[in-house]
Amino acid sequence: MAVLSFKLNEHLYLRDPQHTELGQNIIKNSVNLIDQLGFEHFTFKKLAEEIESTEASVYRYFENKHRLLHYLISWYWSWLEYKIDMATSSLKNPTDKLKAFLRIVAEEKKYDPTFEFVNEDALYRIVMDELDKTFLTKWVDADNKDGLFISFKSLCKKIASIIVEINPQYPYPNGLISTTLLAAKQQHFFAKHLSSLTNLKDDKKFHQNLYLFLESMVFNTIRK
Amino acid sequence: MAVLSFKLNEHLYLRDPQHTELGQNIIKNSVNLIDQLGFEHFTFKKLAEEIESTEASVYRYFENKHRLLHYLISWYWSWLEYKIDMATSSLKNPTDKLKAFLRIVAEEKKYDPTFEFVNEDALYRIVMDELDKTFLTKWVDADNKDGLFISFKSLCKKIASIIVEINPQYPYPNGLISTTLLAAKQQHFFAKHLSSLTNLKDDKKFHQNLYLFLESMVFNTIRK
DNA sequence: TTGCGTATGATAGTATTACTATTATATTTG
DNA sequence: CAAATATAATAGTAATACTATCATACGCAA
Numbered sequence: 001m002a003v004l005s006f007k008l009n010e011h012l013y014l015r016d017p018q019h020t021e022l023g024q025n026i027i028k029n030s031v032n033l034i035d036q037l038g039f040e041h042f043t044f045k046k047l048a049e050e051i052e053s054t055e056a057s058v059y060r061y062f063e064n065k066h067r068l069l070h071y072l073i074s075w076y077w078s079w080l081e082y083k084i085d086m087a088t089s090s091l092k093n094p095t096d097k098l099k100a101f102l103r104i105v106a107e108e109k110k111y112d113p114t115f116e117f118v119n120e121d122a123l124y125r126i127v128m129d130e131l132d133k134t135f136l137t138k139w140v141d142a143d144n145k146d147g148l149f150i151s152f153k154s155l156c157k158k159i160a161s162i163i164v165e166i167n168p169q170y171p172y173p174n175g176l177i178s179t180t181l182l183a184a185k186q187q188h189f190f191a192k193h194l195s196s197l198t199n200l201k202d203d204k205k206f207h208q209n210l211y212l213f214l215e216s217m218v219f220n221t222i223r224k
Numbered sequence: 225m226a227v228l229s230f231k232l233n234e235h236l237y238l239r240d241p242q243h244t245e246l247g248q249n250i251i252k253n254s255v256n257l258i259d260q261l262g263f264e265h266f267t268f269k270k271l272a273e274e275i276e277s278t279e280a281s282v283y284r285y286f287e288n289k290h291r292l293l294h295y296l297i298s299w300y301w302s303w304l305e306y307k308i309d310m311a312t313s314s315l316k317n318p319t320d321k322l323k324a325f326l327r328i329v330a331e332e333k334k335y336d337p338t339f340e341f342v343n344e345d346a347l348y349r350i351v352m353d354e355l356d357k358t359f360l361t362k363w364v365d366a367d368n369k370d371g372l373f374i375s376f377k378s379l380c381k382k383i384a385s386i387i388v389e390i391n392p393q394y395p396y397p398n399g400l401i402s403t404t405l406l407a408a409k410q411q412h413f414f415a416k417h418l419s420s421l422t423n424l425k426d427d428k429k430f431h432q433n434l435y436l437f438l439e440s441m442v443f444n445t446i447r448k
Numbered sequence: 449t450t451g452c453g454t455a456t457g458a459t460a461g462t463a464t465t466a467c468t469a470t471t472a473t474a475t476t477t478g
Numbered sequence: 479c480a481a482a483t484a485t486a487a488t489a490g491t492a493a494t495a496c497t498a499t500c501a502t503a504c505g506c507a508a
Contacts, residue, residue: 015455038361041362043493045493056457056458056497056498057455059495059496064496136354144417149418171436174421175421182407186403193368194373196398197398198398198399198402213399216445221441221444267465278488280485281485
């Protein structure tokens with residue numbers, strides 16, 4: 001079986017976790033632990049206990065837990081971009097491409113056996129709950145210089161260029177896409193926890209309705 | 225001079241800070257300190273040093289710093305709703321009302337002498353940087369039960385009802401408004417720190433252009 | 449086979465944080 | 479003046495986010 005992995009920015013880690021067993025264990029179990037405990041209550045100590053290693057060993061892979069979160073979320077965006085590339089490569093019409101993009105953003109994230117050591121639905125929940133913590137810190141600018149956000153930026157840029165294809169006059173393609181990506185996870189969060197802030201319900205039809213919400217917003221906004 | 229104050233949910237505090245000098249000092253200086261240090265590096269100890277009081281005294285007003293943040297942000301939403309009420313009360317046409325709302329959301333927040341003990345532009349920066357930390361925690365559901373989010377919900381609800389007036393067929397008024405409110409502060413944040421995620425520049429015309437971005441998104445999305 | 453480098457484990461230690469508790473003092477109110 | 483209440487002063491605790499040191503185990507090259 002072909003093994004697919006993503007090349008992530010080197011500043012995300014001290015030692016590449018994809019190359020060693022301990023590294024893969026760190027990734028796998030940190031996804032599960034952060035999902036369970038929430039990022040604030042997740043510590044390298046607890047992770048070390050879980051994988052029967054030591055705090056010091058984890059610190060040899062990641063400078064701190066914040067960078068580990070960056071790593072996981074970058075992985076998520078790379079994975080999403082990969083899925084979007086697969087879905088759009090055969091399409092010619094930019095409108096179809098944009099729809100395919102929205103469908104993948106809105107769809108349910110399920111465990112994908114292509115990546116044995118990442119639990120995608122847990123990772124999706126982490127993105128939903130913790131994404132903003134990667135940039136809402138005093139280190140944004142430094143992190144940005146280190147290139148920690150390139151996965152997200154790359155995805156945004158790609159979709160923005162599709163919008164430009166559809167309507168070269170629309171002046172805010174990047175803003176609209178970043179808004180759309182963040183709205184997708186916010187609406188899911190609100191459906192779960194603060195239901196009066198959304199009209200979507202956290203039920204079986206959620207992903208379908210989220211798609212309709214995003215589609216109407218994006219296509220109406222950019223039409224000439 | 226008339227003194228205006230907002231009635232905020234009682235669960236936000238242990239002792240109402242608006243009633244005492246120490247309380248007002250806590251509010252005033254916590255706004256400035258959080259703005260300077262960021263919420264993570266802000267502590268009650270540092271605040272106590274600043275106001276020449278003690279940690280224990282601050283804890284008599286607020287259960288913890290998280291609730292204090294809730295308090296400040298609830299104050300902000302109440303203030304915004306008040307400004308929107310002022311601006312829209314004389315308007316009959318729901319389209320005009322919605323535009324007035326968007327103008328206030330997008331406009332620059334300046335120091336307003338009506339509220340001597342809150343520095344509104346510092347508070348706006350806090351909202352921009354720290355808002356999401358009020359709900360992205362393991363206590364969302366408990367906090368929600370305590371009513372800590374009513375200021376934000378109340379604002380959302382009010383604006384959503386204007387959308388319903390304009391187009392009763394549009395199915396996602398609440399989702400669109402929560403998206404708009406969050407997009408406003410996200411785009412400002414991106415303009416400042418991650419400029420490739422927006423098409424707006426953090427310059428003098430920022431607020432004007434943010435208005436145009438939001439207006440085109442909202443009005444195009446809801447039109448019949 | 450020896451020896452070397454590297455990855456990991458074991459253990460200890462530190463400054464800071466987010467509190468809780470207790471007691472003393474000052475101020476307000478009845 | 480007495481009683482109630484707010485605040486100050488001080489101490490203490492468990493957890494966190496690291497850093498440092500040393501020992502061991504493993505693979506590989508001479």
